[in-house]
Amino acid sequence: MKALIIGAGIGGLCLAQLLKKNGINVQIFERDSSPSERMQGYRLHLDADGISALQESLPNELFQLFEATSTNPLPYTTILDTGLKLNKRFPIDSYSKTEHHVESGVAKHLNVNRSTMREILLMDLDDVCNYGAKLESYKTDLNGVTAYFEDGRAIEGDLLIGADGTGSAVRKQRAPEANFMDSGARAIYGRIKTDQARKVLPDLCMADVFTAVSDVRKLILGVGPVIFPVRPEAAAQSLGINKSLSPQDDYLGCIVSGRKEFFGSTDQEIRKKTSDELQQLAVDLLSDWPSNAAAVPAAGEKDSFFYIEMTSSIPFTLQSHPNVTLLGDAIHTMTPSLGRGANVALRDAAILGKELIKVFRGEKKLAASLKEYEAEITAYGFDVVRKSAEKGTKLLGQDPLPC
Ligand SMILES: Cc1cc2nc3c(=O)[nH]c(=O)nc-3n(C[C@H](O)[C@H](O)[C@H](O)COP(=O)(O)OP(=O)(O)OC[C@H]3O[C@@H](n4cnc5c(N)ncnc54)[C@H](O)[C@@H]3O)c2cc1C
Known part of the structure; x- marks a missing residue:
C-alpha cells in the first residue's frame, strides 16, 4: 500500500511518522x-488528544524529545480585567470543553513551541518528505489515485490524504459542497521574551496555559x-539521543484579537504591513485601556508580528470515497x-x-476503513468546530455559524 499525503503540517507529519513506523510506504x-x-x-497548547496522538505515532525517542522540550503549565485559563488584575481562573478542561478527558482520566496539558514540535515531527522523514510540491488536482479510480503537481509531476498511489489545511486543494475536489466562512475575527500575533514580559505582566501569565484580558468591545489581549x-539545543544530548534541534529562548506568545472592523483597514492593506507596523497597530488598539496593556505588545520581539484572518468550516455531511480522504484543518x-x-488534527x-x-x-478493506475514520472525525471535529464558534462568538465577536 502506498499512501500519498498532501501537506507537511502538524497532522500530515504525524500521520507520516505513524505509517513509517509501521513499515507502510x-x-x-x-x-x-x-x-x-x-x-x-x-506557542501551541496541546491537550490529551494531541499528546496521546503524538505518543502513539512518534518513535519512542522522538516522543521523549517532544516531552523534554514542552512546557508544563498550570492547567488554567486565566482572565484578567483591563487593569491587568486577576478576575477569574478557569480549570483549562472546563474552559476548552475537554471535560471528557478528565472523565476518562487522561487530562494532560502542555504548551509547546510550534517550530520545535515541527522539527521533531520532521525527524527521520528525509526519505518521505518532498518540498516544493504543490498539489493542483488528482485523478482517482478503484485501482488507485494519481496526484498532479504544479511542477508537472504526476505521482501514483493507492490512497491520497488531504492534510493541506484550510485552503485544501484536495477538499475542493473531494468535497466541493463544503463551505468555509470568514469568522469576522482577526488577530495580530507576536512573541515577547520572558525577561521583557516579566516587566509588564503579572507573574501568573508565566505559569498558566493561557491568560486573556478582554474589554467590553470583545477586544482581547492574550498571552x-x-x-x-530543557533548551531544545541541549535536549537531545541530555537524553542521549543523537539528534539536534534549533536553539530557542523562553517567550510568551502574544495575541491581540477582535472584530476585523477594529483594525481600521482592509485585509488587503493590513497584509502589506511590516512586523513593526503590525506591532504598532496592536499597541494602538490597546492604548485606551486603563492599565499599561499597550506596553505588552510594545515589549514584543522585533520582526515577530504577523496578521491572522480567522476562518471556520461550516459542518456538513462528508460523502464517503474509496481512496481519497481529508484530515485536520482541511476538513474541520x-x-x-x-x-x-x-489537537484535533493530531487525533485525526x-x-x-x-x-x-x-x-x-x-x-x-481500505474503503471500509476510510468510511469508519471519516464518520468518527467528522462527528468529533465538527462538534469542536461548533464549540469553538460558540466561544468565539461570546469572547471574540466571531460571526456565529449559520444554523
Ligand atoms: C493564532 C492561532 C493559534 C492557534 N493555537 C492553537 C493551539 O494553541 N492549540 C491548537 O490545538 N490549535 C491551535 N491553532 C490551530 C492550529 O494551528 C491548526 O488547527 C493546525 O495547524 C492544523 O494542522 P493541519 O496539519 O491540519 O494543517 P496545517 O498545519 O495548516 O498544514 C497544512 C500544510 O499543507 C500545506 N499545503 C497547503 N496546500 C497545499 C497544496 N496544494 N499542496 C501541497 N501542500 C499544501 C501547507 O503549506 C501546510 O504546510 C491555532 C491557530 C491559530 C491561527
Missing part, C-alpha cells in the same frame, strides 16, 4: 520550498508561555478560541494511521 508532498520558508506561529524545561478548520485545532492522524495499519495487515 508513505510519501508526503508540501508546497513550501522548505520547512523554514514561512513563519508558522509560536501564553513557552518556558523550556476552527477558530482558535478553544485552542484545539492542532492517529485514528487514520491505526485504520491504515489494519488495511496494511489485511485485516480490513
